[in-house]
Amino acid sequence: MTVQDPILRPSGRRAVLIDGKAAAEGLDQAARAGALELTQTLGRPPCLAVVLAGEDPASQVYVRNKVRRTESAGMISVEHRLPASVSQDELLALIGRLNIDPVVDGILVQLPLPAGLDAQTVVQAIDPAKDVDGLTAASAGALVLGAPGLRPCTPAGCVYLARQALGDLTGRHVVVIGRSILVGKPAALLFLDADCTVSLAHSRTRDLPALARQADILIAAAGRPGMVKADWIRPGATVIDVGINRVARPDGSSALTGDADYEAALDIADFITPVPGGVGPMTIAMLLINTVRACARRAGLAIPASVAGTGAG
Ligand SMILES: NC(=O)C1=CN([C@@H]2O[C@H](COP(=O)(O)OP(=O)(O)OC[C@H]3O[C@@H](n4cnc5c(N)ncnc54)[C@H](OP(=O)(O)O)[C@@H]3O)[C@@H](O)[C@H]2O)C=CC1
Numbered sequence: 343m344t345v346q347d348p349i350l351r352p353s354g355r356r357a358v359l360i361d362g363k364a365a366a367e368g369l370d371q372a373a374r375a376g377a378l379e380l381t382q383t384l385g386r387p388p389c390l391a392v393v394l395a396g397e398d399p400a401s402q403v404y405v406r407n408k409v410r411r412t413e414s415a416g417m418i419s420v421e422h423r424l425p426a427s428v429s430q431d432e433l434l435a436l437i438g439r440l441n442i443d444p445v446v447d448g449i450l451v452q453l454p455l456p457a458g459l460d461a462q463t464v465v466q467a468i469d470p471a472k473d474v475d476g477l478t479a480a481s482a483g484a485l486v487l488g489a490p491g492l493r494p495c496t497p498a499g500c501v502y503l504a505r506q507a508l509g510d511l512t513g514r515h516v517v518v519i520g521r522s523i524l525v526g527k528p529a530a531l532l533f534l535d536a537d538c539t540v541s542l543a544h545s546r547t548r549d550l551p552a553l554a555r556q557a558d559i560l561i562a563a564a565g566r567p568g569m570v571k572a573d574w575i576r577p578g579a580t581v582i583d584v585g586i587n588r589v590a591r592p593d594g595s596s597a598l599t600g601d602a603d604y605e606a607a608l609d610i611a612d613f614i615t616p617v618p619g620g621v622g623p624m625t626i627a628m629l630l631i632n633t634v635r636a637c638a639r640r641a642g643l644a645i646p647a648s649v650a651g652t653g654a655g
């Protein structure tokens with residue numbers, strides 16, 4: 343009898359990649375169909391306003407992608423670029439104008455904000471009806487209560503990809519690493535809503551590798567490249583890697599990498615999301631879906647059938 347390495351999958355089969363880019367393209371098409379329907383009913387397309395303060399290069403890349411995909415889904419994108427020196431009051435005044443602008447359906451304030459600005463104050467100024475990031479107190483409260491509302495995009499993307507790999511998620515143990523307001527905390531609530539058993543881990547969690555090994559679905563959202571080692575993963579688990587880390591390569595160029603030791607994880611997990619091409623594209627897809635939903639709700643119309651089953655909430 344040969345003794346199997348308890349970690350390595352006996353068959354030697356490698357994990358199946360969950361293709362977030364393909365899933366996101368499907369959702370973009372759904373958003374496009376919904377946007378077209380609303381355009382015909384309302385006589386104007388759904389509109390997303392993106393507020394970008396400062397010059398953070400990563401934020402500029404994301405915002406460019408958001409604008410491009412919003413427009414190719416047949417929606418209007420209005421970009422508001424402000425200098426890093428913008429005052430809190432100027433930013434709040436802009437939010438106030440966007441809140442009362444009848445043709446603006448969604449408002450996204452790109453985070454992080456430059457030093458000196460208080461992100462919570464600015465985000466909480468957004469009209470909850472236009473809160474396509476799902477970050478206002480009203481949206482967070484609706485998520486806790488299980489009431490209808492706009493759900494945070496990245497966590498909604500994680501649930502969507504987990505369902506794509508596994509189907510029904512009932513009873514699965516989900517371990518979320520990271521408790522931020524943007525990702526970890528709402529991800530825990532959304533998986534709870536999907537009838538999973540959820541553990542929410544963070545930097546003070548004791549023996550995180552042992553907890554992670556209990557996960558059927560491991561959500562890595564700590565922002566620590568390569569943190570999730572092979573022996574943190576239960577053989578056959580699903581790994582959803584939210585981390586977006588830019589790391590320097592020996593030749594001086596830079597590469598994008600997630601929070602999992604990806605190459606090693608391929609031998610242990612059954613399903614894994616790559617970085618890039620995993621959760622990242624899904625975040626933008628859910629933003630487009632939320633913009634369609636916000637537009638329909640604001641107009642008192644039913645959510646278009648093409649997007650009704652796609653997002654969360
Ligand atoms: N794919 C996408 O669309 C998106 C990707 N991201 C990426 O996801 C990652 C997380 O983002 P975000 O939530 O905003 O980050 P934050 O820095 O706001 O939060 C990180 C969380 O991870 C926890 N953490 C950090 N280090 C450890 C550790 N060693 N062990 C356990 N927990 C740890 C922190 O714990 P504590 O609270 O105790 O400090 C904190 O709760 C980043 O890489 C970010 O770039 C973010 C948004 C969207």
Ligand SMILES: Nc1nc(=O)c2c([nH]1)NC[C@@H]1CN(c3ccc(C(=O)N[C@@H](CCC(=O)O)C(=O)O)cc3)C=[N+]21
Nearest residue numbers: 403404451452453454475586618619620622623625626
């Ligand atoms: N208010 C707010 N809402 C956000 O949702 C928000 C934010 N602020 N601040 C920053 C984070 C990060 N984020 C990403 C979105 C898309 C990709 C994405 O498309 N990534 C591509 C690669 C992009 C690249 O090459 O850099 C991929 O993973 O394949 C990544 C990360 C949204 N965030």
Ligand SMILES: [Mg+2]
Nearest residue numbers: 577578579612
């Ligand atoms: Mg297996």
